[in-house]
Amino acid sequence: MQKNTKTLSISAIIAIVAIASVSLTTVDFSSQQTELETQETIVQTISGSMPAYTLEELASGTKYAIIGTVKQITPIAVESERMQQTIFSDVVVKVKEDLNGLYDQKEISVRIQGGTIDNLQTISEPSAEFEVGEKVLFFVADKEPDSMWGDNYYVAGGYLGKYKLDDNGNAHRDKINDSIGEQDLVSKIKKFRGN
């Protein structure tokens, strides 16, 4: 239902732009823009070039390798030198196991790029995506407070560093459409970890 509302509002705005474009003999882009900014949904699309991190690199080089269930996803607006504001989301995961054997809390919060707050939407192509209730395995990069992640853990390698675990014992990565048996994946990670 929310989608339909959004569709309607975006359509209406675009229709207004279309009519304005037709009626203006000289398009003054800057003033047109000022009017739009007060009401228009701004979409930030982030595309990035991700190094082809291997499973071995991710398994041996990251702080934690968490298996768990996504409990909550909260979008958060972060001040950005580049875009004024960018939307990230904090993903809280109920931890079943850290394959590195180091993480000892019941939950972990990792930040991902992307999300929507009011009329600002950030779509991040390099980012991993999560759903509440989803069973997941993901690699956690340590906190790098000077980076854009601030004082937060983040998913190492974005979409390369997160697997969805299904009920048939398989692990999938969405954006590259690969699949591996969960047990196979876990034993590879443990082997690369030297466990």
Place this chain on the structure above:
Amino acid sequence: MLNNLIQYEDDNNMNNKKTMTSIIALSALIVTFAMPSAFASETPIESYYWQTNPETCYLETELDDIDFNGSRSTSNQADIISELEVTRSTYNTEMGTIDILGEDSGSCSDTRRIEVGAFDFGNWWTYGQESTASSGTTMLRSFIDFNTNWLVGFDKDSEACNRLDVDMEWIYNHELGHGIGLKHHSHVFGTADTLMGSSCSSQWDSFGADDHGAVDQHYP
């Protein structure tokens, strides 16, 4: 070896297909009524980001906004700028009536601007990213930033694309394509000869047939 770096863009990931369908339908309407007939008669420009009335404003590239604060940053700022100049001049040759300016001449509004710099995106992230802000089908602004955590791997003319060695010009060729409004594409004009393919490869070294077709549509 050519695909040692992956750049991802899922063309179906515009998260709301219904919204996109109506945007595309209305875009067609705008094209029909508001744009010169040359645009309307062309093949699928809705496959790309495109800007309304692209000839009304210049794109500007800020070269003085590079921030080298990352933990592994090196002193190759001069290389970054000189490589960008090469790419900018390539695009200006390709873009007909539009020039990407090298400095702010004051002739452009605050929108339609491409800013280039560097930013700390973290150790386990992309070597760089391009961020486009758009409103409907109108691009407002673009930022191209190298990851200061990866700058150590950027070389001026290495003709390579792997974790330890990335050719800056290749990256600029591709990212500036995003900056002027192009999405990832291939085969649209009947060939995969493009620097807008989603994975870094030697295709990114220069304009391909696909890119000529795409750029001609936006910037005749």
